[in-house]
Structures are given as C-alpha cells and as structure tokens.
Amino acid sequence: MSADQAGQQAPGTAGQGTADDRGTTFRAVEGGNQMQSGEKLLVEAYAVIWIVVLVFVASMFRRQRRLDRRIDTLEAALQKARAKSGGE
Amino acid sequence: MATTEALAAGTKVETSGSRSRGDVGFYTVLALCAAAFLITLQVIFFKAPVESSMGIVQKIFYFHVPIAYSMYVGAAVCFLGSAGYLARGTRGWDALARAGAECAVVMGVLVLVTGALWGAKAWGVYWTWDPRLTTALLSVLIYMAYVVLRAFAGDGDSERKFAAALGVLGATNLPIIHYSVQKWGGNHPKVITSGGGGLKHPDMKLALMLGFLTFTLLAVVLIWTRVRIELAASRLSEAEEEALELGVGEE
Numbered sequence: 001m002s003a004d005q006a007g008q009q010a011p012g013t014a015g016q017g018t019a020d021d022r023g024t025t026f027r028a029v030e031g032g033n034q035m036q037s038g039e040k041l042l043v044e045a046y047a048v049i050w051i052v053v054l055v056f057v058a059s060m061f062r063r064q065r066r067l068d069r070r071i072d073t074l075e076a077a078l079q080k081a082r083a084k085s086g087g088e
Numbered sequence: 089m090a091t092t093e094a095l096a097a098g099t100k101v102e103t104s105g106s107r108s109r110g111d112v113g114f115y116t117v118l119a120l121c122a123a124a125f126l127i128t129l130q131v132i133f134f135k136a137p138v139e140s141s142m143g144i145v146q147k148i149f150y151f152h153v154p155i156a157y158s159m160y161v162g163a164a165v166c167f168l169g170s171a172g173y174l175a176r177g178t179r180g181w182d183a184l185a186r187a188g189a190e191c192a193v194v195m196g197v198l199v200l201v202t203g204a205l206w207g208a209k210a211w212g213v214y215w216t217w218d219p220r221l222t223t224a225l226l227s228v229l230i231y232m233a234y235v236v237l238r239a240f241a242g243d244g245d246s247e248r249k250f251a252a253a254l255g256v257l258g259a260t261n262l263p264i265i266h267y268s269v270q271k272w273g274g275n276h277p278k279v280i281t282s283g284g285g286g287l288k289h290p291d292m293k294l295a296l297m298l299g300f301l302t303f304t305l306l307a308v309v310l311i312w313t314r315v316r317i318e319l320a321a322s323r324l325s326e327a328e329e330e331a332l333e334l335g336v337g338e339e
Contacts, residue, residue, distance in 0.1 A: 038142070049202065074328055
C-alpha cells in the first residue's frame with residue numbers, strides 16, 4: 001500500500017463513521033492524552049522562570065563587562081598621563 | 089601629576105570602602121535566597137500534595153503568586169526611587185528606580201507566562217481579557233516603557249526626571265491590579281483573600297509561604313545587584329568627566 005492510500009484510509013480505519021457523525025458526537029479514545037498535559041505545562045512554567053531570570057543575570061553580566069572596558073580605558077589614560085608628567 | 093594620582097587613589101579608596109560595607113549583607117541575602125530556593129522546590133514537589141481537581145499543574149501556583157508579589161516589590165522600589173529622585177535629584181535614587189523597574193519587567197513577564205500556562209489547563213485558553221490579566225499586562229507594558237526609555241533616551245537630567253515621573257505614575261496601576269478581581273470579577277480566582285487556589289492542606293500553605301520568601305529574596309538580590317552596577321557606572325562616568333577636565337585621555 002502506498003503512503004497516499006494509507007493516508008486516505010486512516011479516518012475510515014479509525015472507525016469514526018461519516019463526516020456528519022464526527023461533527024455531532026464525541027467518542028472517548030482508550031489511552032488518549034490531553035493536548036496540554038499538566039506535567040508538560042508545569043515543566044514549561046518552571047523552565048521559563050529559570051530562563052528569564054538567567055537572561056536577566058546575563059544582561060547584568062554584560063553591563064559589568066562594558067564597565068570593565070571603560071575602566072580599562074580610563075586606567076590606560078591615567079597611566080599615559082602619569083608617564084607623561086614623570087618624563088617632564 | 090598629583091591630581092591624577094589623587095583621582096586614581098580616590099576612586100580606589102571609594103570602591104574598596106563600599107565593597108566592604110555591602111559585600112557581607114549581599115552575600116548573606118544571596119545565600120539565604122539559594123537555600124530558600126532549594127527548600128521551596130523540595131516542599132513544592134515532594135511535600136505539598138497534588139490538588140484534587142486541577143492536578144499537578146496547580147503547583148505553578150506556588151511560584152506564580154509569589155512572582156506577582158515580587159513584581160509589586162519591583163514596582164514599589166521603582167516608585168520609591170522615582171519619588172526620591174524627583175525630591176532629591178541624586179543618582180542613588182535614580183539607580184534604585186531603574187533597578188526596580190527592570191525587576192518589575194522580569195517578574196511581570198514571568199507572571200504573564202506562568203499564568204498563561206496555568207490558564208491553558210484551568211480555563212482552556214492561554215489568554216483572556218480578564219480584568220486582572222489586562223491590568224497586569226498594562227503594568228508590565230508601563231515598566232517596559234520605562235526600561236526602553238532609559239535604554240534609548242540618553243542619560244541626561246531631563247530624561248531621568250521624565251522617567252521618574254513615569255515611575256511614580258506607573259505605580260498607580262498596582263492597586264488597580266490588586267482590586268480588579270474584587271471590583272470587576274472575571275475568571276481569575278481571588279487567590280489569597282478567599283482562600284482559593286486549593287490551599288486546603290497545611291503543606292500547601294507552607295509551600296506558598298516559602299515561595300513568597302524565596303521570590304522576595306530573589307527580587308532583593310536582583311535589585312541590589314542592578315543598583316550596584318548602576319552606581320558603579322555613574323561613578324565611572326563622573327571619574328571619566330573629571331579625567332577629561334584634567335586633560336587625561338584627550339588624545
């Protein structure tokens with residue numbers, strides 16, 4: 001059987017009846033899962049908490065790196081000035 | 089020569105002095121926060137029972153509500169700093185306001201996301217224009233506007249004053265968020281005041297209390313760290329200006 005044939009037969013083989021039946025009745029599926037399981041939502045919520053907090057901490061780290069660079073520039077300028085005034 | 093050395097020495101002395109004053113307190117709060125996180129996670133996942141009607145997803149509640157409270161803490165700090173800056177005009181108050189606003193944005197985003205994930209299970213939708221959700225979103229947008237304003241509008245006195253006015257006015261939305269459920273109803277439960285959220289068991293109450301403690305400490309750590317960076321940046325700016333006035337680093 002080709003993949004196309006399998007795809008066309010899938011609704012019929014599931015035993016769901018006609019399109020009208022599917023629109024007016026709901027049938028329970030053995031072993032079916034909810035689309036949004038509580039466990040999945042819980043894990044997603046905790047993951048988001050950690051990720052957002054870590055992104056904020058990383059942004060603070062980047063700000064400190066920028067400050068370090070500015071301090072380096074200032075220190076280099078001060079050293080130059082000291083060397084200059086020492087040479088005079 | 090003497091002035092440049094004094095400038096360099098003065099900067100160093102101030103830095104080491106402020107470090108020794110603040111470090112012990114900061115690391116104490118940080119250690120308490122880490123310990124509180126571990127204990128809270130243990131209580132939430134291993135001690136607090138699973139709620140009967142909502143199932144395990146109800147455990148989001150133990151962080152969602154404390155995070156909302158931390159957003160209030162950040163916003164209140166922003167209000168305090170903004171009012172202080174408008175009254176005194178010093179960089180310390182401004183740094184406090186900026187740190188508070190950023191904390192409010194971080195916690196606000198977390199409240200909206202964790203609430204949406206909980207809502208997906210409880211209500212079947214991620215978002216609904218419920219009074220509490222809408223007012224909370226409005227508050228997050230106000231503090232986002234504050235952060236964007238500070239990031240892109242320069243760092244002059246007028247920009248700082250404009251941001252401080254926003255910080256003061258933005259706080260007026262906080263009581264509206266809090267009383268929105270009582271006044272206008274909606275889907276959001278009256279969580280604490282009416283004993284909702286499934287807090288029937290003492291371990292559930294314990295988990296929530298620990299959540300409050302943990303996120304209060306986290307908010308303090310984040311705000312404190314951000315204030316220190318902001319104060320260091322402003323001190324560095326002053327040192328750079330002074331150095332330029334003395335003719336250092338002009339070439």
